[in-house]
Amino acid sequence: MYTFPKNFLWGAAASAPQTEGAASVDGKSPSTWDKWFEMEPDLFFDHVGPEHTSNTYYQYKEDVANMKAMGMNSFRTSIAWTRLLPDGKTLNAQAVTFYRAYFQEMIDNGVEPIINLFHFDMPWWLMEKGGWEARESTDHFAFYAKTAFDCFGDIIKKWATFNEPLVHIECGYMGDAHWPKVHDVKRAIQVAYHTLLAHAKAVKEYRNNQYNDGQISIILNLSPVYPKSQEKEDLEAANWADMLYIRSFLDCAVKGEFPHELVSILKDAQLSPTTEANDKHIFKENTVDFIGCNYYQPLRVQAPQSKKRPITSPRDLFRGYDWPEKRINPHRGWEIYPQGIYDIAMRLKESYHNIPWFISENGMGVSEETHYMDPQGIVQDTYRIEFVADHLKALHLAIEEGSPCFGYHMWTFTDCWSWLNAYKNRYGYYRIDLDKDYARTPKASRFWMADVIKQNGFE
Template sequence: MAIKYKFPEGFWWGSATSATQIEGASREDGKGINIWDYWYEQEPNRFFDGIGPEKTSDFYHRYKEDIQLMKETGHNSFRFSISWSRLIPGGTGKVNEKAVDFYNRVIDELIQNGIEPFVNLFHFDMPMELQKIGGWENRKVIDSYASYAKICFETFGDRVKKWFTFNEPIVPVEGGYLYDFHYPNVVDFQRAVQVAYHTVLAHAKAVQVFRKTNIKDGKIGIILNLTPSYPRSQHPADVKAANIADLFFNRSFLDPAVKGVYPAELVELLKTYSFLPKTEEGDLKLIRENTVDLLGVNYYQPRRVKAKENLPNPYAPFMPERFFDDYEMPGRKMNRHRGWEIYEKGIYDLLINLKENYGNIECYISENGIGVEGEEKFRNEEGMIEDDYRIEFIREHLKWLHKAIREGVNVKGYHMWTFMDNWSWTNAYKNRYGFVSVNLDKDCERTIKKSGYWFKQVAEQNGF
């Protein structure tokens, strides 16, 4: 078959994971506890089927087998995160040598199998000791994070060349300080703003440390879940609503990370409602001078908004939704399992935006995927899950990605979320995302799904 969609030479094909979601061994070999371990102990009732992070997909013990499966599914690159509380159990202080040994083995095994390691430093998993003093609300944690980053760069930077400071830094802000779906379950806009601001400072500080570490051929970036905001109509009120949603959920991290400055409209908005963060001298210089080399883009779904239908309740907590309502577009294509819209063109729109408004920064799709409940019912007689819906999902997104590349967008790769079915923050194993099935009833037995074999073919041909 002729290849219609050919990708550039050296394109990164692979997948992404996070430490807390796959490693398991949450109390083994000296690992400290993070906010997930703690919250699960406090309120197991808030976790789907009462399943916590103690075992997950057991990557900690089975990484060799898993890396072989990555090779078998065509990976030439793989993003994982380091667990801060595994490496430095208290968040600061003594380094856990057993953790160093583990990550060294994982990195070496990947390289031996021709898979480039992409390493992310923070994926929603604040060490509990640091959360006790306020987490990202406390400026001290910025320095602790910078020290942690320095240890990682110095320990693993001889082999790891692609580094990321944060994955989806807006999510702990939304989940932990606005919408009550992550610990510490605070609903307070002012504290949310402060957490977001300190996260940007921590990011900039890590970039600064990275430049001083001088990793040969190294690049540092950040991974953002960019969700294009589409207005219901071109009515000025709808357009304004979409613009404000974009400021809050995309540009609050994208602009400082890539341009080194906050959007003036966002600053003005926060000022108008008296929600500016507490700042210190030198902060803005730090942000300005430490922009990223590389941007990871996570894309799952669009955000559709409209002007407010009703005036906000003046006594309710202040929320971003004071400025817009979500809009359910009639006829939209849905992933019913997840309640998310499937809109493939969104991936193209946000990449074109990066080309036109963000200096065409070097970027890659760092996550894109489809979560489906009850995948077992698609298992055939040979024991393979026939996930044709996943193949279609990836293929249709790749077509739009290919179009963006043809139009000059500087996009270098595509990573799927995720490599194997993993534990999801509060949903456990309800929705499955992997190329590889993890059968919980059979001691986490791994089997490659149909999509994994398809992906291998795509990676080997560098197109389809």
């Protein structure tokens, strides 16, 4: 029997822009996703945009009732900056009413809300000023964070600043998957720096808030890095991948500083971000209480084909490696490697003061899940049950060895809208049917997980 600690948080994760819908009602202003869909709808799978996500804005009571019926004791989602402060300055009373009702509904039903502030949904008004490239964005974010703490800090006791900051940096400034679709490593580094400075300023606002009796965190995708071989060049490549993708965020959030090697190579490559003298003190004095870890698959790397200098992209330092022995999710194309969770836990234990943490996302995306639907309309997602069980076994071992992991949240509770992919890949315990007024139907994994939660473990 794999038994988990008392009061372990069993739940799921989601975000405001991927679930709420109602993207243009009750005072909400547009985010980059709203405007991008307006400009280039053909880029979005099945032409489904952020207006039509999971309709949670109107159906949150039904969702919370389903959480309670499942036995969940926690749920992580986010606040939409564009809803709470549509112009960045003026508090939207309708947003306060909605979020307080939503969060209180969870609390009243035994579900603890863990609330994140930013999940890739940059307000358009701020994007027009330069987004995260503009230093003023850090103060705007700090003000937004303070507003959220003032409005909800009496009932919300676990906060996060950002979800996976690497993603909006890499996908938006070194790729085309997020707006503004820029390919410029120097701009990406400035965006990364301002994002982490905004995070530290938000933590500072929390420490100074009247409602500071809870805890604050950041949610990072801590995909462990594995080299192709033990050859010097491959080990060096893995070190750089780890430093850019993991340590740059984790060191800053937990230790309040950036890796010295990283600072040095950026300086040598003339890629250092623009900073101000007091920034080091802001980082050092505003570290987190716990870490949220999103884990889906590992990062396997090898040496670059040539050592290009100056650096123009991460590929000049490392490149991907396709491990021939990998176990694959054939429905999504991602590697399945439960051992990664154990390795993350040991890394946090040995290098980051054994900081408390939880799995804030883990899950299996599957396209065309209707192929696995039985005559009763239930998706028989045994593949997801196996995926979760294998990862929980690895997590259980880490906890047995002293890791203070206090929860497991699957991505996601109900199928949700996923950026350019919309509803192509499904992740939820509940299926959502967009053609039937967003009807929620439980999948087989929902019943399996309800049993796990009831027993606080599984055999």
